[in-house]
Structure formats: C-alpha cells, structure tokens
Amino acid sequence: MSNERVLVTGAAGIVGRLMRPRLARPDRVLRLLDVQPIEPAAPGEQVEIVTGSITDPAAMAAACHEVDALIHLGGISREGSWADILDVNIDGTHTVLEAARAAGVPRVVLASSNHAVGFRRVGEAGPDGLPADSSPRPDTYYGVSKAVVEALGSLYHSRFGMDVTCLRIGTCFERPADVRGLSTWLSPDDCARLLEAALAVAEPGYRVLWGVSANTRGIVSLRAGEAIGYHSRDDAERFAGEVSGTLPEYLGGGFCEIELGRADPL
Template sequence: MGAETIVITGASGGVATLLRPRVRRADREIRLLDLHAPARPPEVGETFVERSVADLDGLVEDFAGARAVIHLGGKSREASAADVIEHNIRGTYNVLEAARRAGVDRVVLASSNHAVGFHDRADIPAGGLPADVPARPDTLYGWSKVSIESAGRLFADRFGMNVICLRIGVWFSSPADVRGLALWMSPDDGGRLIEACLSTPDPGYRLVWGVSRNTRGWYSLAEGEAIGYHPQDDSEVYAEELIARFGPLDEDDPELRRVGGNWCSIPLGEPN
C-alpha cells in the first residue's frame, strides 16, 4: 500500500507548527494548506499548497486522495462578526463540503473551550465538565466554534462522515498563566489526540476535550479515552512557577468562576 495522505489546514499557524513533527511518519504524506508559507519549511513527507479555505473548488482538488483532513484554519481570537462568519463559519463549511466532494470521510475540526465559556466552574461535576455539555459561547469567536460543531454534526448525520470536534483548551508549549493550568494541552498530548482521531474506527460524530491530564483540570477525559486518547502530561510541573508569578486563582473573581474566564467580558467583536 502507498503512503496515506493527511491534509492540515491553517498549516502555518502555531498549533499546526507544534503538530507537524508529531504526525509525520514514513508511511504518511502531509499536505500543508495555508495562505502563507510556514516559517518552518516543508520537510520530507510534507508538501505545502498555498490555499485559502474560501476557495471551495481549490480545496476539493487539494483533498483528492486524502484519508483525513485536520482543519486548524480560521480566526483564533475574538474578531468582528464579519470575520468570524467568513473565516470560521464559511471556511469550515467549505472544508466539510470539499471533503464530501473529494470522498474524504474523516474530518477533525478545531473547536474551543470558548464554545462553552459561560458555564460556571461551580457546576462542574466530579468527573469534569463533559465534552458534549450544551454550548454557551462567550464571544463571537466562541459562537463561530459552536457553529462549526453543528456543521460537523450535519455532515456526519446527512452524509455518514466521521467528524471529531476538539474543544481545545490551550494548545501551547506551556501554560501562560494560572488559569492555563486547568486548560493546557501539551504538544505531545496534542499529537496523541490527533493520532487517536485518525486511528479510532468509525467514530461517527464526536465532541472531545483537547486537554492534558492536568491535576487542576476542569474537563472530562472520558470522551477522549473512548476514542483511544490517553494524555500523559500534566500542567502541574508549571504550577509552582506560575503561582509565584501571578498568585493563586482568585475563586471570588466572577470572571474566573466561568470556564471562559475574562473572555466572558471582553468587548464583543473587538480583536483581543
């Protein structure tokens, strides 16, 4: 058998940069899509294609022969309604529709914890906030992520596609602050999660938290474990340093009681 092809959109972004070395394999071709060439040039087994997710016909061509699409493209911060509709909502529709037309039946969509930002941490059950908890977006950005989740549900139900939506906490090399201790997903665990999404048989439609096995975590790991995701890293290794720098999480701060933190009160539609 020949090498399998995996497409990554938003391939020049920070998350894709972390992911690329963790999904490269000798039997795999990685097709990198973005409007701008990645700062880290393509390596053996990788090919860069300059493409906007606004270009539906071009995406159909780029997805031809692929086994799966990992959709990381779009706005990653709060933005105007026009921007999140164009880049996140319309762009994700194009990715799903292009995958359908190209015969790709597995799509991984990058959603966000901001799809549920207004949930109160006081209401989180002992096992963590379930991955399929009803949406309560905290921003237009969060609303756009709810929209892409529902689009994934539509394509799974109507066309039988396998669509896994990852409600990602913070996917960085290390957590940036004390709140991040609950939300962090390490680069290595991010690679493990994507491999689970690619390898689990016939997942249908799923919502899964994109987080590590954090001692201070708020989110359920059960849905990830159900598809073979077993995170190994814990943000606790950064706790002493971050608490010394920022102080402990203020449990009396009404903003910090919400899952979305201060995103619940930033100006709606303004870049943050």
C-alpha cells in the first residue's frame, strides 16, 4: 500500500513551519510548496520540496499530481492592498482549487481566518460561543479574501463533490501575545489535531470550523470541530500572567482599527 501524499501550500510560513513536524507520519509524504525557501528534508523525513506560487496554474497543476489531500495555507497573512489580496488570496485560492479539481484531489483543507468575521462583537457570542458558520463580517480586505475562500470551497464541494473543510483560524503561534490571544489562541499541537481530524473525517462534505483551542476565555463554539473528531487539549490560560490589557470589542481586534490596505494592524 502506497503512502498518503499531502500537499501543503505556504509551507515556509509560520503555520506551515509549525505543522511540518506535527503532521509527519511514517505512512505519509508531505509535499511542501512555497515561493520562499523551505528547509531541506532531514534524514529519514518523508518530504518533497516544491518551489512555486499558488498563483501559477502550471506550478499548481504539477504540485497536485498524485496527491491524496491538500492543506492550503498559502497566501498573504496580513492586510494588504486590494490588488495584492485579490491576486494572491482570492485568485490564488481559485488556482489552487482548480488544480486540485483537475488532478482529482478528493479532500481539501482551506485556511480561513477569524478576520472573515472580525466585525462580530465579542459580546454577541452567547453562552456556547460564536458558531463556526456565522455569516461573514470581514474586518479588512484580508478578511474579505477569507470569506471568498470559504465561498469558493463551498462551490467546489457542491459542484464537484470535493470534500472541503474551512478553518477559521484564530491566533496560531507558540504562545498568545496579548489578552485577545487568551480567547483566540490555537496551539500548534491543537492545530495539528484539527488538521488530522479534517483529513480523517469519514463522510465527505463542506464544513466551516473554528481553529481555536479550548481556552478558558474562549468566545467561539468548538462543537463543529468536535463533531468531526477534533478535541483540543490546550488552553491559553496558562499564559495569562504574561499578557496585559483588555479584550477588544470586536473579534478582529486591531484589524478592525486599521485603514483598508494598510499592511499591519495597530
């Protein structure tokens, strides 16, 4: 029986680098794609390094060849100009999905973001938290692009039968950087658990899930993730003594305060 091959776009990015060792398995080959340099394979590591852009149809067609599943992390991860966001995050995701469709890739995981619903007020979460499939309220051009990513995923599932999971990722770093992060943190280990659940779910479908750990101060519902086998083991509360400040009014935090097209949130 051949090894499972999983293509990971954006493999040189923050989340991609965190996931590389956590997704490694003896029966899995990770095909890692990015326009930026990627660390070469270590001895015994089952990886294939691909240099290419998610905006390049030929590169993506080649990258999707003989792939069993795709994890799409590639793209601009902050606010940017409309032209750049459109080219990379929106048109680029369409290029990725079209290449996957043409290659017969049956399962795709798309990195969405909390910024697709960034203008949801924290106070509207309710006792069970903000549902994973809450309708979009993007806070930036970047947030708009993630709402479009989810819509494209829905289209490719409904029209072509592709299994698509969209992850509204909160704050995926080794540790939260501020008070907001105590609510939105997704530990790297939990991120890998969520990805594994999305790769293993038995029934094909279209889903939007929160990519957040089971934080004591959590404001989103993890029920949709739990329904496919995601069970968080981490809680940002252990970092509470390291941060200060107050929880912002909106889920998107600083992204709700910047000018459209400005590169960095306040």
